[in-house]
Amino acid sequence: MPANLPNIKLEPDCTNCAAYCCVALAFDRSNMFAYDKQAAEPCKHLDKAHSCTIHDDLDTQGFKGCIRYNCFGAGQRVFSEIFAGRSWRDHPSEAQEMFDAYRVMHNVHEFLAMLQAARKLNLDTAQISQIEAFETELNPTSPWTSATLIAFQTCGTFEEIRAFFTGLRDRV
Template structure:
């Protein structure tokens, strides 16, 4: 089923994911994270059910970065649409594809959320048209796949979108 901007949920739904963010992403020990973790390495606080064992105490345990993180719905989208509810743990042969797809889908969803916010600014007609063009590129008619996400990541569109947001600096 093709994506439609109106039916894409840009909010996390951890119950419909397999804790992709807790595995796919790396973090460094800092004031935001209590220890170093490599990308594709499960967080040591992740249990067998893909749940955080310190979720209620993230701040006090040194994981402010987790509290602040927002996948913008990328996790459940990759889990449900691209990998048919497969876990990286149950399908280790697909783990790297899952994590790679998650990271790109996170960028797609973050950009969609930012474009929605940009529409609330006082934009001129050309800027509004550009927002629409980018939204269309981020919600293609054909469903995303690992291959199309990978190709899209290197297409130059991400850099175009980043430059567009930089150009809106005076509007914020």
């Protein structure tokens, strides 16, 4: 991991999360999900302890999308750092704020993981410098809050990063 991202874990740790992915995100009935679920609606397979009751049988129960999903560590970061271990169940007045923060943090972590992967490509000095600049923006010195995350999603950085990745197509 780059030196400027020492404390960010980009792997999911469901035991230190409030199952944000199982609540915040919507899904449609398909070959990936066995039923329709609205955003902010808990999955019907989620128990009171934020655990999946069919985790060992996701594939056979029709939830291949859950198997493939990766939060890149955003869930536990939002749970522990932004909401100090508070759950949407125990603090329903904050639930929507938690879900919104999770969705943006997921984008932040996914981009950090993609930037790490991009470092393995044959890049020039300018591209490496751009990666470092993006990593700094995605990992500010001041801790993220739900308000700064929501504001960040509209500042243009996500679009700049997407354009940067499009420009790397010839390097893959």
